[in-house]
Every structure is written in C-alpha cells, then in structure tokens.
Amino acid sequence: MITLWTTGSTLAAPIGLPLSGPLVSALGARGGLLLSAALTLLLVPFAAKGLLGPRRVA
Numbered sequence: 172m173i174t175l176w177t178t179g180s181t182l183a184a185p186i187g188l189p190l191s192g193p194l195v196s197a198l199g200a201r202g203g204l205l206l207s208a209a210l211t212l213l214l215v216p217f218a219a220k221g222l223l224g225p226r227r228v229a
Contacts, residue, residue, distance in 0.1 A: 195203040 191203070194206070198206060
C-alpha cells in the first residue's frame with residue numbers, strides 16, 4: 172500500500188503543479204482554495220466507501 176501511495180504522489184506532483192499555477196492565477200487565491208475544498212468534499216464519499224466498505228481477508 173505504501174508503494175501504491177508513493178507512486179500516486181510521484182505521478183501527481185508533476186501533473187498538478189503546472190496545472191495549479193494558471194488555475195490559481197485565473198481564480199485567485201480564494202477561488203483556488205474554494206475549488207480545492209469543493210473537490211475534496213466531492214471525493215469524501217469515495218474515500219468513505221473505501222474505508223468503510225466490506226473487508227476482504229487474504
């Protein structure tokens with residue numbers, strides 16, 4: 172699981188950083204934070220499903 176997390180972070184950083192600059196420039200600091208908060212809230216059900224879903228025993 173740690174390897175999967177590290178791989179995701181390693182791939183997300185080079186993609187997210189170039190996209191975030193123009194986005195924050197267009198929306199401003201407050202708009203960028205509000206967009207980030209909204210996206211985080213939209214992802215909560217998926218995280219909850221993953222955390223609270225049925226457990227598989229290996």
